Amino acid sequence: MASFTVVKTEDLAAEQGKGPACVLRGQTSDLGCLTRQDGSVSLSQGDTTSIAVVYGPAEVRINKEQIDQATVEVVYRPKVGLPRPEHRKQERVIRNTFEAAIAASLHPRSAISIIIQETEDMGSNFSCCINSSCLALLDAAVSMNFMVAAVTVALKECGEMVLDPTKRDETEAKSVLSYVFDSVNLQVLTVVSCGKFSRAEYRNGLVLAREAAKSVFQFYRESMSKKLLMSQ
Amino acid sequence: MAAPIGNVVIPGDTFSLLQLQPNDEHKKILLGPGLKEEEAEIKVLRPGILRFRKPGVYWVDCHHKRYIPAKGDSVIGIVNQKVGDIFRVDIGSSEQASLSYLSFEGSTKRNRPDVKVGDIVYAKLLVANKDMEPEIVCIDGYGRSNGMGVIRNGGFLFHTSLNLARKLLNPECTLLKSLGNRFQFEISVGVNGRVWIKAANDVQTIALVNSVIASEYKDNDQIKEMCKRISKAVSRMEVD
Numbered sequence: 001m002a003s004f005t006v007v008k009t010e011d012l013a014a015e016q017g018k019g020p021a022c023v024l025r026g027q028t029s030d031l032g033c034l035t036r037q038d039g040s041v042s043l044s045q046g047d048t049t050s051i052a053v054v055y056g057p058a059e060v061r062i063n064k065e066q067i068d069q070a071t072v073e074v075v076y077r078p079k080v081g082l083p084r085p086e087h088r089k090q091e092r093v094i095r096n097t098f099e100a101a102i103a104a105s106l107h108p109r110s111a112i113s114i115i116i117q118e119t120e121d122m123g124s125n126f127s128c129c130i131n132s133s134c135l136a137l138l139d140a141a142v143s144m145n146f147m148v149a150a151v152t153v154a155l156k157e158c159g160e161m162v163l164d165p166t167k168r169d170e171t172e173a174k175s176v177l178s179y180v181f182d183s184v185n186l187q188v189l190t191v192v193s194c195g196k197f198s199r200a201e202y203r204n205g206l207v208l209a210r211e212a213a214k215s216v217f218q219f220y221r222e223s224m225s226k227k228l229l230m231s232q
Numbered sequence: 233m234a235a236p237i238g239n240v241v242i243p244g245d246t247f248s249l250l251q252l253q254p255n256d257e258h259k260k261i262l263l264g265p266g267l268k269e270e271e272a273e274i275k276v277l278r279p280g281i282l283r284f285r286k287p288g289v290y291w292v293d294c295h296h297k298r299y300i301p302a303k304g305d306s307v308i309g310i311v312n313q314k315v316g317d318i319f320r321v322d323i324g325s326s327e328q329a330s331l332s333y334l335s336f337e338g339s340t341k342r343n344r345p346d347v348k349v350g351d352i353v354y355a356k357l358l359v360a361n362k363d364m365e366p367e368i369v370c371i372d373g374y375g376r377s378n379g380m381g382v383i384r385n386g387g388f389l390f391h392t393s394l395n396l397a398r399k400l401l402n403p404e405c406t407l408l409k410s411l412g413n414r415f416q417f418e419i420s421v422g423v424n425g426r427v428w429i430k431a432a433n434d435v436q437t438i439a440l441v442n443s444v445i446a447s448e449y450k451d452n453d454q455i456k457e458m459c460k461r462i463s464k465a466v467s468r469m470e471v472d
Contacts (some may be wrong), residue, residue: 038298057298057326103268103277107300108362110326141294143266143277144243183244224279225240228295230449 024151024164024212025124027131027219031139031227039140043132045164047122052132054140056112064111069104073113076129079121094129097180097190101134103143112142123166124152126178126192131216138224147183149216150190151209152176155197161205163212177202179209183217186210237284241292245276252290264291296394299324299424301360306380308389308422309368311351319347321355324391324424327365331355335369337377345382352383352428354420383420387430388437394425396448406452407459411440414463439466 025046034040039054057070064071074095076087083091094114102112114133118125130150137144154165154173162169170176175195182189188206197205235252252274253259263269266278267290276282280294299307301323309321312328319331331353336345347353355368370380399405400421408419417431417440427444431437443462447455 038296055298057300059326106277106362107326138242138279139295140298141266141278141280141296145275145277146244147242183242184246221240221242224242228240228279228281 024215025166027216029132029135029219029223031135031223037140039136039138039142041132041135041139042119043128043135044120045124045128045131046166047120048124048128049120050125050128050132051117051119052129052136053115054112054133054136054142055115056140056142057107057110058113060109060111065109068108070102070107070109071111072099072102072104073111074098074133075113075115077115077117079118090126090129093126093190093192094133097130097148098133098137100189101144101146101148101182102137103145106143112137121167123168123170124164124178126150127152127164130180135220135223138220139227147217147220148180148189149183149213149220150178150180151212151216152178153205153209155195155201155205159201161201161208163208175201177205177209179206179213181210181213183220186213235282235284235290237282239282240279241276241282242279243277246270246273248273253288259288261288261290264289266292266294297425299394301325301329301357301366303357303360305357305360305423307355307357307368307424308383308420308426308428309353309355309424310389311347311349311353314347314349321353321368323366323368323422324426325366329355329357329366329368331368331370335371336381337371337375347382352389354380354383354422354428356380383428385430387418387428388441389426389428390441390445392425392427392445393448394423396444397421397423397425397427400427400444407444407447407455410456410459411443414459415440415466433470435469436466 028044030042032040033042034053037053037055042051060071072095074091076083076091078087116129116133127150130148134148152164154162154169155175157174175197178192179188180190235247266280268275268277278292278294280292283291283293307323309323309329311319312322313320317333320328321331323329333339333344339345353370355370357366358369359367370377372378400408415431415436417429420428429437429440431440439462443458
């Protein structure tokens with residue numbers, strides 16, 4: 001039987017070294033893709049896709065209740081198998097990020113739960129999780145002080161930087177850095193790093209990612225405008 | 233730059249008082265849901281459309297599914313539990329509301345109202361504070377029921393987005409007007425997104441429920457067209 005492989009144009013461009021390294025992969029979102037949740041979104045960045053849903057402000061378990069603010073819960077479901085310690089760690093990082101973004105003091109004694117289902121990891125999965133969670137929170141109209149956007153940068157052995165790397169770029173890279181920015185001042189909220197990098201490389205990655213984060217925020221605004229003006 | 237009234241705003245957007253009122257900076261304004269004053273600036277907390285009403289009320293009109301209690305709202309709740317003198321009622325917020333048995337028309341210590349677990353009540357929010365449990369009542373200030381109380385005799389309860397519920401409550405609502413021309417039915421809408429409908433028979437009730445749910449993303453002409461089709465379909469079904 002004849003077999004053939006499908007080659008995406010962006011992969012081809014990356015392979016041939018022609019692809020512009022400073023552009024994010026195409027983003028598409030489907031807001032309100034599930035009906036029962038307060039907010040839901042299916043976000044794809046290139047071939048990386050994740051579904052995030054938000055419940056909240058909802059009833060909170062007694063042992064997690066905080067009298068002065070809402071409890072933020074994050075659950076991450078991998079594509080196959082049960083969640084492992086690495087996923088727990090990712091949950092923790094995402095939770096800490098969103099605790100800063102959500103105006104939790106407006107809804108004391110309640111829970112805001114974010115559930116993320118990984119559907120396809122083709123590189124930059126962490127950024128996709130953060131961005132889909134933020135869109136789901138916007139879809140649920142949860143009060144937030146600011147929005148967040150994550151951008152991943154991969155550093156190759158040769159010193160070249162790849163923005164929004166694919167899976168192959170990530171495995172070949174000597175280090176992978178994910179930066180999370182807030183929407184007001186574009187300051188760094190969270191950095192998740194893996195591998196070796198110098199201070200200069202970190203700074204260069206930061207500059208690159210910050211520029212790209214602007215386009216992510218623009219994407220948020222366009223997605224929300226489309227949704228809100230449709231239901232008018 | 234003037235404030236973007238009628239445009240989409242998202243969390244993190246800010247504007248100054250001067251932007252809101254270029255002519256009179258010192259006039260008093262009132263900030264509604266989704267807006268917060270912070271260091272002489274007005275900050276947007278929720279994504280939505282910025283609205284303005286005279287003389288100086290601003291708020292963000294956003295698309296919610298989860299209800300957040302506000303004082304004076306009329307809601308539909310489901311009685312979940314009886315605890316001593318009060319009922320615990322689910323109104324769709326993060327906490328169950330409490331409803332005293334004395335806050336029904338004509339009820340006294342001796343003459344208790346007939347409310348069972350699972351009943352649907354149409355009530356008004358008396359206490360709605362983020363730090364306190366919401367409390368609802370089924371009487372107005374004069375001790376009259378004023379249409380509130382337990383909803384009995386069948387019908388169907390379903391949940392919609394809060395936007396749709398507010399649209400239905402608009403006196404100019406095209407959907408209810410055009411449905412009302414073709415069917416005879418009772419409807420009660422809570423701002424917590426719960427809608428109860430009862431028509432002459434089950435077929436009509438189901439048709440009405442579906443048309444309400446389907447109307448969310450339709451404009452007025454499409455709604456009229458849909459009502460026409462539904463009434464045709466229902467009359468055909470009833471003949472069979």
